[in-house]
Amino acid sequence: MSTPDTLPAPDAAATPAPVALAVAGLSIRFGGLMAVEDMTFEVREGEVLSLIGPNGAGKTSAFNAITGYIPASSGSITYRGVPLTGLKPDQIAGHGVVRTFQKTSVFNGLPVLDNVLIGLHRRARQHPLAIMLGLPGVRRDEARLRDLAWEILDLVSLRGRAGEVAASLSYGELRLLEVAIALAAEPTLLLLDEPVSGMNPAETGAFMALIARIRTRGTTILLVEHDMKMVMGVSDRVVCLNQGRIIADGPPAAIQRDPQVIRAYLGERYVRARG
Numbered sequence: 376m377s378t379p380d381t382l383p384a385p386d387a388a389a390t391p392a393p394v395a396l397a398v399a400g401l402s403i404r405f406g407g408l409m410a411v412e413d414m415t416f417e418v419r420e421g422e423v424l425s426l427i428g429p430n431g432a433g434k435t436s437a438f439n440a441i442t443g444y445i446p447a448s449s450g451s452i453t454y455r456g457v458p459l460t461g462l463k464p465d466q467i468a469g470h471g472v473v474r475t476f477q478k479t480s481v482f483n484g485l486p487v488l489d490n491v492l493i494g495l496h497r498r499a500r501q502h503p504l505a506i507m508l509g510l511p512g513v514r515r516d517e518a519r520l521r522d523l524a525w526e527i528l529d530l531v532s533l534r535g536r537a538g539e540v541a542a543s544l545s546y547g548e549l550r551l552l553e554v555a556i557a558l559a560a561e562p563t564l565l566l567l568d569e570p571v572s573g574m575n576p577a578e579t580g581a582f583m584a585l586i587a588r589i590r591t592r593g594t595t596i597l598l599v600e601h602d603m604k605m606v607m608g609v610s611d612r613v614v615c616l617n618q619g620r621i622i623a624d625g626p627p628a629a630i631q632r633d634p635q636v637i638r639a640y641l642g643e644r645y646v647r648a649r650g
């Protein structure tokens with residue numbers, strides 16, 4: 376036999392990727408209300424992790440604390456070894472942790488391409504005077520940023536709408552533009568809060584494909600979503616919150632069968648519908 380006996384090749388899936396985001400003992404209090412209580416979970420590099428749970432479970436509050444929009448009452452949030460707790464949203468974005476903003480980040484009167492370019496300029500931090508004088512370095516940068524903007528529009532499938540003003544986009548396209556603007560900030564961890572809410576099934580399907588394309592670029596994704604077809608279809612792992620506490624953390628297949636998750640959130644109807 377010419378083929379020697381060898382040890383099996385190391386299984387890539389068996390070696391977990393390094394931890395990207397570590398949330399430890401996070402609690403968020405609003406006056407007398409404990410919105411998030413002692414939340415501990417990790418997101419690994421390149422992973423798509425979904426946070427699910429009933430209305431008011433604390434998902435958005437957790438997002439807001441991770442991205443610096445509300446303070447944590449206690450606990451720690453660390454990204455790639457950097458403590459994020461206490462940092463401002465733009466400082467956190469500077470570390471690669473970026474979220475989408477519904478509508479607020481879009482300039483309605485400007486073309487789609489310009490909306491993405493503004494996001495890229497914010498990242499490039501060029502001196503306004505250098506831009507005004509049209510210095511050669513700026514012109515070179517300008518060409519590079521334009522290329523990047525087109526690349527992002529290709530990724531979100533909005534190239535064909537680049538010249539239209541944002542106000543003329545359909546609902547689904549506007550949500551894609553929000554993602555494009557977030558991508559312009561060059562996230563390594565992208566947070567999406569209910570990105571397909573209000574989308575029709577075709578738009579939702581296209582959005583699932585977009586998530587797959589974004590992760591192919593190596594971007595880690597933290598998703599909050601009530602659309603279970605999407606959650607179960609795109610996630611590597613799912614964390615379920617109920618009344619501020621994590622009640623389950625595991626792969627989609629296990630989460631769908633978890634009695635606590637079914638009782639608190641999915642419901643027997645979901646289980647029967649799945650067969």
Ligand SMILES: Nc1ncnc2c1ncn2[C@@H]1O[C@H](COP(=O)(O)OP(=O)(O)OP(=O)(O)O)[C@@H](O)[C@H]1O
Binds near residue numbers: 434
């Ligand atoms: N700024 C705030 N001030 C006071 N209470 C708040 C604030 N933000 C959220 N809450 C409360 O905290 C709890 C958790 O809300 P949160 O928005 O995090 O839930 P959620 O899981 O995102 O729900 P949904 O699925 O409906 O979006 C709720 O009881 C909510 O009313």
Ligand SMILES: [Mg+2]
Binds near residue numbers: 434436
């Ligand atoms: Mg929410």
